[in-house]
Amino acid sequence: MCVDCGCSGPPEMSGPQKTASVSLLQNLHQQNQNLAAHNREHFRSAGTLVLNLMSSPGAGKTALLEATLRTLQKTCRCAVLEGDLETELDAQRIRALNIPVIQITTGSACHLDAQLVHKALHGLDLAEIDILFIENVGNLVCPASFDLGQHLNIVLLSVTEGDDKPAKYPVMFRTADLLVISKLDLLPYVGDFRVDRAENFLRTLASRAPVISLSARSGAGLDEWLVWVHTQKAESSVNKDMTVEHGGAG
Amino acid sequence: MHELSLCRSLLRQILEVAEQHRALAVTLVRLRMGPLSGVEAELLKTAFPLAAAGTIAESAELDLTATCVEVYCENCWKNCRAGPNQLCCARCGSCVTQLVSGDELILDSVELTLDQPSALQNP
Ligand SMILES: Nc1nc2c(ncn2[C@@H]2O[C@H](COP(=O)(O)OP(=O)(O)OP(=O)(O)O)[C@@H](O)[C@H]2O)c(=O)[nH]1
Ligand SMILES: [Mg+2]
Ligand SMILES: [Zn+2]
Ligand SMILES: [Zn+2]
Numbered sequence: 010m011c012v013d014c015g016c017s018g019p020p021e022m023s024g025p026q027k028t029a030s031v032s033l034l035q036n037l038h039q040q041n042q043n044l045a046a047h048n049r050e051h052f053r054s055a056g057t058l059v060l061n062l063m064s065s066p067g068a069g070k071t072a073l074l075e076a077t078l079r080t081l082q083k084t085c086r087c088a089v090l091e092g093d094l095e096t097e098l099d100a101q102r103i104r105a106l107n108i109p110v111i112q113i114t115t116g117s118a119c120h121l122d123a124q125l126v127h128k129a130l131h132g133l134d135l136a137e138i139d140i141l142f143i144e145n146v147g148n149l150v151c152p153a154s155f156d157l158g159q160h161l162n163i164v165l166l167s168v169t170e171g172d173d174k175p176a177k178y179p180v181m182f183r184t185a186d187l188l189v190i191s192k193l194d195l196l197p198y199v200g201d202f203r204v205d206r207a208e209n210f211l212r213t214l215a216s217r218a219p220v221i222s223l224s225a226r227s228g229a230g231l232d233e234w235l236v237w238v239h240t241q242k243a244e245s246s247v248n249k250d251m252t253v254e255h256g257g258a259g
Numbered sequence: 260m261h262e263l264s265l266c267r268s269l270l271r272q273i274l275e276v277a278e279q280h281r282a283l284a285v286t287l288v289r290l291r292m293g294p295l296s297g298v299e300a301e302l303l304k305t306a307f308p309l310a311a312a313g314t315i316a317e318s319a320e321l322d323l324t325a326t327c328v329e330v331y332c333e334n335c336w337k338n339c340r341a342g343p344n345q346l347c348c349a350r351c352g353s354c355v356t357q358l359v360s361g362d363e364l365i366l367d368s369v370e371l372t373l374d375q376p377s378a379l380q381n382p
Binding site for chain 1: 261264265268269271272276280282283286290295296297298330343344345346347354355356357358362363364365366367368369370371372373374
């Protein structure tokens, strides 16, 4: 026995041996996609619209949620899943608004996956929630590859990050159903960020996602964003065959 | 970096097949991946031995084939080579295109060392 030196003896193979080549053609994300479909079924049967927010760290996801929920909670029952590597800080910010929130700490994983979301769902009563926001881990790479069962992806790009990011992170920006240009109040200080250039890079990815520029700080553009959210909610209620809207939306 | 967690699910899939065939070892794993799969080939190669350590796949070779980015242009009604951040039609310039290849991440096949020749007949 020499476990430590690594000099394993001759392979303990005896008798007749054969090799076989087995063709599989399996998608490596299959397991996550199955779970995501399961989550989506939960959301469908509860009539909950689920929006997944993704961006680089600090692009303003939590700030946008805070600004949004202050208004939205008057007309909609909202809840939030907060994904973070560490800390409960973002969840505390949302909880301060009296919104149901579940913190998912991923530890070393740089993204949420369908299983983490599924586990977190047990802490929420989906039937009582019209819109569930998921704040993904701040990261422009990994979260793009993991379906959570959400209905729509919102990707934030803050003006301090540069307008070329859609070209540099095509995998992420291709997933966007809506591109939000955030921290618009900082545009004059940054100087060289051009919204039209960012949009052109997005179009080059064959994306037809709308683009909304806003500032969670000044409130500019928030109305347009809220209209978009309401429209998605209305459309999801129509498309969701036979599921009756819950009465408490007022 | 999610390549390690991806390798774990890859390994689950491989070991399941190996078990079905009562294999003694997995010698080769063939993967096909596109530039838009969100996975870094080099990271995957580094992560695989870590995930496979102590299993019958630990000395398996990882064979990665990179696929090309290709789109279907709804204007030309034809497929067209494209780039990861240039997904419009190179022929007519239209951005009304569908990705037909480039985002795949597929476990193509595995090669196994079998215990008995007869095990082959029972996939
Ligand atoms: N000037 C300005 N600052 C903003 C705006 N939105 C967010 N910030 C600031 O940007 C910093 C990061 O904002 P967060 O909302 O925490 O960003 P995040 O995307 O949730 O960050 P992570 O969850 O850590 O990835 C904070 O200091 C915010 O106050 C904005 O519209 N304008
Ligand atoms: Mg945050
Ligand atoms: Zn990841
Ligand atoms: Zn064309």
